[in-house]
Amino acid sequence: MERKQVPPVDDAFAKTLGYEDLEALRESLREKKRLSHEANADRIAGAALLDMAGANLTVELPAELLAQNAEYQMTQLRQRLRKSQMTMELYCKSAGLTPEQVREGYRKEAERQLRAMLAVRAIAEAEKITVTQQEVDAEIARLSKLHDTPEEEIRKVLSRDAIAAAVTNQKVQRFLLDHAALTSVVEKE
Structure with a gap:
């Protein structure tokens, strides 16, 4: 069996990648990692702020729309469960939920998403975004x-x-x- 030759991670290797030395390569990697973590934290915080804005909207959402969305999600879940040879009963038992609780979770998620979407529209309009x-x-x-x-x-x-x-x-x-x-x-x- 042929073994792959791994080059030594040293200043010469760093120079082949365009860095002055190994420490410069390491610093570049640290900075990329920091920026990635910062961007992810911003996405999470931005989504949370949008959820808060949506939760504070004074709007009556159509109950029928939320119920339809929950039913759609339940159908999708049943199809995924069927493909994995699992029943709704087993899924609910393993999750410690009833089908009604699963449906209610989907209804609440639909409401959260719809409120966030309406908040985006309202804020974009108000701030001329x-x-x-x-x-x-x-x-x-x-x-x-x-x-x-x-x-x-x-x-x-x-x-x-x-x-x-x-x-x-x-x-x-x-x-x-x-x-x-x-x-x-x-x-x-």
Whole structure:
């Protein structure tokens, strides 16, 4: 059996990657990791702020729409369970829930999502947050590169409106993050 030769991780290796030395390579990797963690934390915080904005909306959501969504999700769950040779009864037993509790969870999630969507619309309108065609094109290019898929394929799967809505959502989340009053909680020792 032939063994792969792994090059030593040293200054010479770092130079082949365009870095001055091994420490510069390590620092670059640390910075990329820090930025990745920061971006993820921003996404989580932005989504949480959007959920809070949605929860604070004074709007009556159509109960029938929420019930339909919950029923759709229940049907999807049943299909996934069937494919994995599992029954709803076993699923509920393992989760410690009744089918009604699962359905109610889906109803609440539909309400949360709908409220967040309405909050995005309201905030975008109030703050005049818009998305240009260039931003949609840039997002298509980003998705193409991220998924190593031709832009034309991305355009076939995602409509411009869907991409514009996603970019609007990101911009509203960024707006909320930029304007949120942040507090820090330090535990007493």
